[in-house]
Amino acid sequence: MKECIYSKFILDGRVADCEHFHPVLINEGISLYEVIRVIRGKFLFADDHIKRLINSSRLARLNIWYSEDEISEMIRRLPDLNRISEGTVKIVFNFINGKKHHFLAYFVPHLYPNHSDYEYGVKVITYPFIREDPNKKIWQPGFRADVNEIIQKKHVYEVLLVDENNLITEASRANFFTIRHDKVYTPPADKVLPGITRKYVLLICKKNNLAVIEKDIHVNNLKEYDAAFLTGTSPKVLPIAIIDHLNFGVSNKVLRLLMDQFNRLVEEQVG
Structure with missing residues (x-):
């Protein structure tokens, strides 16, 4: 490509x-x-x-x-x-x-999610990888080539990076969030690249009095969450339907509120 x-x-x-x-x-x-x-x-x-x-x-x-x-x-x-x-x-x-x-x-080249992806969510898988100095955005062509090959082979939208302690940090091109009991969870900022879309989603949460908890998210604890989503330049706010073999709710009211308000913000910026 x-x-x-x-x-x-x-x-x-x-x-x-x-x-x-x-x-x-x-x-x-x-x-x-x-x-x-x-x-x-x-x-x-x-x-x-x-x-x-x-x-x-x-x-x-x-x-x-x-x-x-x-x-x-x-x-x-x-x-x-x-x-x-x-x-x-x-x-x-x-x-x-x-x-x-x-x-x-x-x-x-870009591949933006389609209407069906936003409506029904996407499938992602976990992938063992430790990004050194995640706060710095440095081009890693070997890593990108490996991830693209896995995404194509497994027919998934993204991979979630998992460290040596089985903690999910982020996706290869996006940040990762979960929702449980109307509270929003995301890995700590010092362990991820602090995304621009992530920043605005956190502001939307604050505006709507939604509790945000930055904490480690263990792969084995994913089943405890009601919903999950990605944020990034290409996906914006994108529901996750499946992580490995676990299903997540894509119609979650908090998730849909965040999607709607972020889309409104985008329209304000480019309208």
Whole structure:
């Protein structure tokens, strides 16, 4: 699968043809990255994503060489350059031996949930993997290739990452939540990549006086929960119907409230 799609991308501040894109540009060295969803030509929560990218650089002790405004200005050229109004844009700062190497911004392949996924939920499976320094968003091509292969082979939407203590931390591209007795549970922030969608879901919970409990979620305790869902750039708020062989309620009232209010927030942002 091609990494850079459509016709144009940004390379070190200049417009380049996607035919000249090569994976080595992001696979060598260390690549800090973000992905941002584009809806009707507008970038969703772009400022949040760019700020998180800058935070990743601080945690990794790597200095990015463009300002927030410069990054924003460059990526906002992509929809018009490619005549695309819907999709996902990836931003990458690549470093070789700790020194700046390349900046890239481009549209990547995406697979958004369909109406049936939101209505009936998706199937996910658990997968043993420990993400080092989860608060930093660093590109790991080997991990991504392995996960994509498992997802295709098992015919599931996502995998939930499980650590050495059988605790679920997050999904490969999303954060993980459960619901029990109208209370919302999610793994502690220091053990996951603090997602932008996660942030807004937590704000919606607060607005609606829903209790949120950050706690470890053990695989063996999943059966205690009424519902489960993913949050992320592509899935937004997505119900989980099955984890391994356990079934979860996809019509849970708290889950549906969160889905509805997040969708309203998205419309406010891009409307």
